[in-house]
Amino acid sequence: MVLSTIDRSGLSISILLSGLALSSGLLIPAMQPFQHVNFRSSASSTRGSPCGARMCGIIAIFxxxxGASELEELTRSLSTLLSHRGPDEVGYVGGPGYGLGHTRLSIMDPAAGRQPLTSDETGSSVIHNGEIYNFRDLRAEVHEARHATGAGDFAFKTGSDSEVCLPLFDSLGNDVASKLDGMFAVVLASEDGKRMLACRDPVGIKPLYRGWSADGRTMFASELKCLVGQVEHVEEFPPGHYWTPETGYVRFYSPEWMTPLLAEEATEEVPLELPMGDASRVRSILRSAVQKRLMSDVEYGLLLSGGLDSAIVCKLMAELTDMSKIKSFTVGMRNSPDIMAARAVAEVFGTDHHEHLFTAEEAFSILPQVIYHLETYEPELIRSSIPNFFLARLAGEHVKVVLTGEGADELFAGYLYFRDCPDRPSMQRETLRIFDHLHNVNLQRSDRMGMAHGIEARVPFLDVDMLAEAYGKLDPTIKMHVDGKMEKHALRALFDDGDIPQDVVWRTKAMQCEGVGTDWVSILQGKCEEVISDEEIARAAGDFPLNTP
Structure with a gap:
């Protein structure tokens, strides 16, 4: 995806809405990226603003x-566009030819983990958005490696997970990316600016974009809005890669199960080596993934959709922590299926449950804010983000971190169209294909709506060990919708132990957007049609030649 000389200065919200009015289908075609909805129920205030509340954002200019003063002024100015991602702190560090800016949501070591972080030994600096779950193990590895060479311990100054990137960068160079387990967008630079590296997590949970111009400028940012008007070319930074000026993009995450995605010759005619394992390890791996994501120095919560996936996360959290201290959140229209099912789950596990009941009129009113943060014109993604916007706004009034059930439908073939899957190879290819689109749809929605309100969303189902099991070990037959078995039958059976309500364990997956209420989409479309004329739609390409809505 290359967006050359992006220009949105003439953006008309009415034209953006036209896409919603034109798109009336609720089913996602099998050969398009998915916009699976995980909107959940909850009752709270309706306040909000276009720039939301808090979360981490990064901006780097090379x-x-x-000069130094020009770089600092520009970096700090562009950082203000990310204030919704991180209002707790704004930081800057610069060197010859580069500036690093960071807006911070304080989660790990809130008192001392200010960014950018700089090594006292080498002067290298890092900016990081996300969480590195294995940072304590990596710190131990750093000390062990230094002891082996006769050096003393690295003098870590904070308890932040981000700081471990500094000694790894100085000792391992480009290999730092492959050491990190988590969700991350990272930019590192040496003190003199002669070495730099940017990398993004294997799945693309955290966003990152790169921009460049012929005059030698290169930029990185968490959101596109920071790059508009600053560079000649912009592209999404691909997940699972690092980038340096010398190497360009290099894939650091390439497990064997990804071979069909990576091989150019991977067509329907190429044989697949299909895994043959059963589902016996899924529960323990997922439990470990949930435990890993409970790492936080601040209060965390849970987004409850009323569906199977978030209920499973809730169940596993209950095995690991005191649920009476956990706040859960859900959104929907009054008495909608998601609202009722989420209430039942919250009651069973004893969470402090919060709901927001929205109306179609309220959904229409926040469209400009949704589009501003989402940074896309895609109608299905915009529409599915509306409930998530309300959900993140509600959760943001109470916590900074939430766990979600995103990703389960991709790993375990949870979408209803998989009923038409003819065989094991087709199942493996299709589940891999939709996984490969996650960073542009579900994860983009989750991050942008969460960041608009200062919420970091963590996704246990997309843990790298869970991916290896689901795609590299599980026989695709387990995921088939055959012999009267409903979608995600094996996953349901693993958690049908009496804790999660039966009506939720065996609840059929709702069509997109239907779980939160049955009539809000049609009302929304009607309102769009009222404000968009056929003439405006007809001349959209002429009025907006770049990225036509």
Missing amino acids: DPNL
């Missing part, structure tokens, strides 16, 4: 043509 430009040999700017």
Whole structure:
């Protein structure tokens, strides 16, 4: 995806809405990226603003043509566009030809984990958005490696997970990316600016974009809005890669199960080596993934959709922590299926449950904010983000971190169209295909709506060990919708132990957007049609030649 000289200065919200009015189908075609909805129920206030509340955002500028003061002024100015991602702190560090900016949501070591972080030994600096779950193990590895060479311990200054990137960068160089387990967008630079590296997590849970110009400027940012008007070319930074000026993009995450995605010759005619394992290890791996994501120095919560996936996360959390201290959140229209099912789960596990009941009129009113944060014109993604916007706003009034059930439908073939899957190879290819689109749809929605309100969303189902099991070990037959078995039958059976309500364990997957209420989409479409004329739609390409809505 290359968006050359992006220009949104003439953006018309009415034209953006036209896409919603034109798109009336609720089913996602099998050969398009998915917009699976995980909107959940909850009752609370309706306040909010276009720039939301808090979360981490990063901006990096490498430009040999700017002086130190110019770099700092530009970096700090563009950082303000990310204030919704991180209002707790704004930081800057610069060197010859580069500036690093960071807006911070304080989660790990809130008192001392300010970014950018700089090594006292080498002067290297890092900016990081996300969480590195294995940072304590990596710190131990750093000390062990230094002891082996006769050096003393690295002098870590904070308890932040981000700081471990500094000694790894200084000792391992480009290999730092492959050591990290988590969700992350990272930019590192040496003190003199001669070495730099950017990397993004294997799944693309955290966003990152790269921009560049012919005059030598290169930029990285958490959101596109920081790059508009600053560079000639912009592209999404691909998940599972690192980038340096010398190497360009290099894939650091390439497990064997990804071979069909990575091989150019991987067509329907190419034989697949299909895994043959059963589902016996899924529960323990997922439990470990949930435990890993309970890492936080601040209060965390749970997004309850009323569906199977978030109920499973809730069940596993209950095995690991005191649920009476956990706040859960759900959104929907009054008495909608999601609202009722989420209430039942919350009651069973004893969470402090919060709901927001929205109306179609309220959904229409927040469309400009949704589009501003989402940074896309895709109608299905915009529409599915509306409930998530309300959900993140509600959760943001109470916590900074939430766990979600995103990703389960991709791993375990949870979408209803999989009923038409003819065989094991087709199942393996299709589940891999939709996984490969997650960073542009579900994860983009989750991050952007969460960041608009200062919420970090963590996704246990997309843990790298869970991916290896689901795609590299599980026989695709387990995921088939055959012999009267409903979608995700094996996953349901693993958790049908009496804790999660039966009506939730065996609840058929709702059509997209239907779980939160049955009539809000049609009302929303009607309102769009009222404000968009056929003439405006007809001339959209002429009025907006770049990225036509």
